[in-house]
Ligand SMILES: Nc1nc2c(ncn2[C@@H]2O[C@H](COP(=O)(O)OP(=O)(O)OP(=O)(O)O)[C@@H](O)[C@H]2O)c(=O)[nH]1
């Protein structure tokens with residue numbers, strides 16, 4: 001499921017990120033925000049009129065806003081499996 | 090420059106670096122609860138516990154040493170010693186937000202790996218506690234291999250420990266400048282997460298205050314309406330709250346003028362003080378309450394964390410004109426003044442995006458235009474309510490600001506289609522946690538603004554007005570001729586009048602246009618001075634307020650055209666100077682001046698001709 005389709009306030013994990021769909025600096029910024037395969041995410045708010053606005057989501061303890069174009073590049077997975085980083089810890 | 094040891098404050102945006110800088114040096118750098126407040130290097134002085142002075146620099150926040158925008162570049166260059174003419178820092182204070190540790194530790198690890206003497210300030214521990222998080226600084230220190238001090242920068246907590254730790258680090262062996270092997274980004278992140286988790290002593294489920302508030306404020310429809318309502322209330326308040334203190338100030342100014350008349354014999358000194366100084370500058374000073382009310386709202390927006398939400402709400406609309414929601418923050422800041430607004434565009438990574446934002450920033454109505462709007466509105470718009478609690482004057486003021494915003498968006502759209510064509514950039518932004526501003530911080534902020542405004546009134550506005558008074562007072566007009574027209578200034582204005590007569594401007598306005606480039610408020614003091622000089626011995630005329638005198642001499646069409654001109658027009662000299670610096674040349678600066686003047690002329694013309702056609706001429 002893409003991050004854009006993730007129901008609000010449902011904890012999930014990042015499965016895969018299509019880095020090629022992002023510009024290098026956007027990819028870098030997302031990485032710096034802590035988004036990576038295995039990171040926990042939760043969609044919090046969809047903004048803008050007619051659903052065309054950005055998406056706010058929680059990554060770790062941080063809330064970040066991104067456009068839908070970025071969110072479609074992020075595939076997420078819900079379910080009981082633990083995130084990789086959490087397994088590592 | 091001094092050869093004091095150099096210590097740099099580095100860390101993620103919004104970690105509290107500037108708050109710490111202020112607490113340590115006694116400076117008053119701007120704080121704000123959103124990423125990207127500091128956009129340039131600022132230096133101050135700090136004393137170590139043994140009395141040794143060191144130079145402390147506050148830097149823009151960044152997520153890594155790999156910059157994506159001009160402000161982050163400053164930080165990279167200073168930290169790595171690449172800034173021209175600057176030495177490399179001798180030590181670092183790495184500031185991390187305790188309530189967002191795993192993210193901030195990643196950058197901290199990157200900085201520690203530089204091998205400079207380093208102290209970590211574990212800041213905002215109060216916010217972490219609010220979120221139900223308790224951390225052990227000792228565990229962190231052991232894992233990171235550098236001293237870690239818990240701080241609450243805004244309450245000045247932990248500062249002594251921080252100074253001691255810094256001294257300890259700086260007394261150690263001279264910096265080896267051994268940079269560790271550059272580690273893979275993901276490896277550092279995994280490490281950061283592990284350390285952050287290890288440092289947690291207790292974690293109770295947090296009150297998700299921020300998320301709950303955001304459910305309303307970021308709501309697609311409600312959020313937008315709330316933003317509009319906020320701006321609306323702001324301008325209603327500018328009129329309704331300000332009237333009592335403004336009347337008081339006006340009373341003082343009048344009393345001062347009467348005191349001048351009573352004590353000085355008639356003559357040139359009397360005229361100079363009464364017309365040029367008290368009359369002119371006094372007419373501007375009475376707007377102090379309105380300006381402070383405007384700043385009260387802006388400071389609240391900045392301190393609570395709402396700025397980032399405004400950017401989020403506006404992103405959809407901004408995307409349509411080829412900008413990012415991020416650009417809305419510099420634009421909102423331009424309500425205060427376009428100069429810091431233009432500086433704040435340094436946080437925008439895309440150069441075309443940034444240039445477009447710089448070019449439209451002067452369209453946002455800055456606080457220096459408030460006196461002009463205030464004067465014309467209170468003279469020509471009746472002070473009656475058009476609905477429950479909605480004053481007509483505040484409504485007109487709100488509309489003028491909206492025209493500015495809409496004009497800016499249309500201009501951005503047109504620019505993006507033509508001269509600043511390029512790929513539209515994205516919107517990626519951290520949303521800070523809400524904080525309730527502390528009253529003392531607000532009061533200090535307002536006090537600073539009052540001082541700045543009064544200084545402006547006492548320097549540039551006063552000076553411009555004195556020159557203007559002199560040019561308007563000589564040569565003396567023969568009987569039956571208006572002094573303001575016969576004088577040197579009057580003759581220059583006569584030339585300008587030829588250009589602006591088609592859009593309905595009279596000679597008074599022509600006279601005010603040129604000097605108001607120095608500071609926009611001068612438009613008000615200049616007009617006040619014209620009337621004071623022309624009234625001369627006419628005691629009755631002098632007793633009338635400036636607004637009343639305007640009513641007698643200007644048609645409504647002219648007044649409206651003048652307002653329209655000021656919505657779009659002449660940016661002041663400082664805006665032009667900062668644009669030249671930030672765009673590195675005259676090319677875009679010249680373009681900006683040209684298009685804004687054209688826009689202002691056309692807008693004033695359309696307003697005037699429409700008003701005349703409607704019979705308001
Ligand atoms: N509760 C709390 N708030 C803090 C603390 N330190 C700073 N703040 C607030 O956090 C916000 C950000 O602080 P700044 O000092 O502007 O942050 P900065 O690191 O300089 O941010 P940039 O200049 O954008 O990189 C402001 O609203 C401060 O008032 C703290 O220890 N506790």
Ligand SMILES: [Mg+2]
Nearest residue numbers: 106107126127
């Ligand atoms: Mg700062």
